[in-house]
Amino acid sequence: MLTSAIAPHQLLKKSAFLLVVKVLASLLALIFHYLLAKQLSPSQFGLFSLAMTCLMFSSVFAKQGLDQVMLRFMAKSTVDEMGKLYWIIVIYALLSACVVALLIVFGFTFMRDYSPPDEQLALLVPLIAVLTIIQTFLGINSSALNGKEHAISALLFSGLITFVVAIFLLWYAPVNSAYQALMYFTYAAVIAVVLSFIFVSAKLSPEIWQIKNGDRYDIGKNFFQIFTVSRQVLIISLAALATQQLSILILANYVSLAELAVFSLALKLSLLMSYPLMVINMITAPKYAKLYHNKKYNEFNHLAKSSTQLLFLIASLGVFLLYLTLDDILSYFGPVYLGSAVLVKILLIGQWFNLATGSSVSILLMSGHEKLHRRNTLYLTSVNIMALFIFIPVYGLMAAAIITMVAMAIKNLVSLYFVNKLIYSKTECLECVNK
Numbered sequence: 001m002l003t004s005a006i007a008p009h010q011l012l013k014k015s016a017f018l019l020v021v022k023v024l025a026s027l028l029a030l031i032f033h034y035l036l037a038k039q040l041s042p043s044q045f046g047l048f049s050l051a052m053t054c055l056m057f058s059s060v061f062a063k064q065g066l067d068q069v070m071l072r073f074m075a076k077s078t079v080d081e082m083g084k085l086y087w088i089i090v091i092y093a094l095l096s097a098c099v100v101a102l103l104i105v106f107g108f109t110f111m112r113d114y115s116p117p118d119e120q121l122a123l124l125v126p127l128i129a130v131l132t133i134i135q136t137f138l139g140i141n142s143s144a145l146n147g148k149e150h151a152i153s154a155l156l157f158s159g160l161i162t163f164v165v166a167i168f169l170l171w172y173a174p175v176n177s178a179y180q181a182l183m184y185f186t187y188a189a190v191i192a193v194v195l196s197f198i199f200v201s202a203k204l205s206p207e208i209w210q211i212k213n214g215d216r217y218d219i220g221k222n223f224f225q226i227f228t229v230s231r232q233v234l235i236i237s238l239a240a241l242a243t244q245q246l247s248i249l250i251l252a253n254y255v256s257l258a259e260l261a262v263f264s265l266a267l268k269l270s271l272l273m274s275y276p277l278m279v280i281n282m283i284t285a286p287k288y289a290k291l292y293h294n295k296k297y298n299e300f301n302h303l304a305k306s307s308t309q310l311l312f313l314i315a316s317l318g319v320f321l322l323y324l325t326l327d328d329i330l331s332y333f334g335p336v337y338l339g340s341a342v343l344v345k346i347l348l349i350g351q352w353f354n355l356a357t358g359s360s361v362s363i364l365l366m367s368g369h370e371k372l373h374r375r376n377t378l379y380l381t382s383v384n385i386m387a388l389f390i391f392i393p394v395y396g397l398m399a400a401a402i403i404t405m406v407a408m409a410i411k412n413l414v415s416l417y418f419v420n421k422l423i424y425s426k427t428e429c430l431e432c433v434n435k
Contacts, residue, residue: 035170042178046264108125137196139198319352364415364422
């Protein structure tokens with residue numbers, strides 16, 4: 001039960017163990033990419049990074065925003081509604097993921113008739129298709145667990161188990177190609193997705209297996225509601241991914257794979273800063289959905305403002321420490337990657353805004369303002385994409401870093417503006433009326 005106020009130190013205490021787990025996951029991700037950078041040539045590491053970026057985009061298309069829908073709907077669902085909602089979303093996600101996977105394979109086959117592809121990239125396409133399905137279910141099951149406030153279990157399937165297994169494989173049998181690296185990642189993801197279904201059955205059972213006869217009449221209505229919300233969230237998710245990752249796909253046409261590897265590593269290191277935000281969102285997102293649904297606006301505001309204060313402090317301290325230690329960190333990856341230091345520093349500014357503005361995007365989504373956020377995101381992302389296409393061919397890696405940083409800063413500031421305008425002010429007025 002939430003109290004009327006949650007101070008930043010209380011929120012930090014609640015999230016301390018989760019933060020440790022997420023930091024461990026980020027450390028494992030760093031070790032995984034460190035081992036790859038050591039075992040692969042820069043060009044092969046760049047090819048692997050390109051494949052993983054393609055996987056991110058295909059997974060977002062496959063999930064159709066259903067991971068966020070699962071989180072929001074499960075958070076406010078009753079025991080009787082839980083099983084129905086879970087299976088509607090899982091079946092919907094299965095169909096979507098299979099369609100996207102088939103489009104990847106047949107689309108690549110169609111394109112190779114007109115433009116001879118890189119043979120090494122051709123080998124990776126089937127693995128990307130399989131991983132698209134696997135990553136979709138990992139996202140859905142992680143959100144289902146998080147929606148019912150099993151945050152630690154949810155964190156296990158947001159990368160931790162996958163990286164543990166992948167690191168073990170790399171340590172036991174080093175790789176020398178991007179294909180082998182992606183194959184190891186596939187093995188690890190298969191183990192993680194099997195475990196995710198076991199955890200969902202254990203944590204949410206018997207509720208998820210209970211679909212009563214009366215529920216069948218509501219399935220069409222529930223599906224339409226889920227479909228409507230997921231359309232909005234899909235666009236938002238794609239736009240967010242484009243802001244952070246589209247630069248890699250565009251750069252692939254203008255720079256060497258070795259240069260792409262340098263930028264990819266810079267982006268990966270800067271993204272580590274976003275992990276505290278992910279942890280706070282895992283704790284607060286289901287609470288936002290519940291509080292707003294139950295019209296507990298005062299508690300909603302206190303939680304939102306407390307989390308923003310905490311994230312501002314973490315962002316400022318984190319960026320300061322990374323600026324001081326960045327050269328030492330990069331030196332472990334090898335001299336070829338030392339040139340990415342300036343790129344990381346630029347990207348870290350964008351991550352500072354990402355954290356310092358708090359969970360503004362999550363607040364808008366969990367309070368039902370996904371249409372507004374989708375509209376804002378579409379406008380800003382369109383400008384961002386045009387800038388990438390205009391400046392990357394001329395200025396290369398530096399343009400990609402600066403445009404990505406500016407886009408992240410502006411998007412988060414716009415989201416914070418609307419949170420202040422539509423959430424804080426509105427909920428305070430509604431609280432007064434209800435009293």
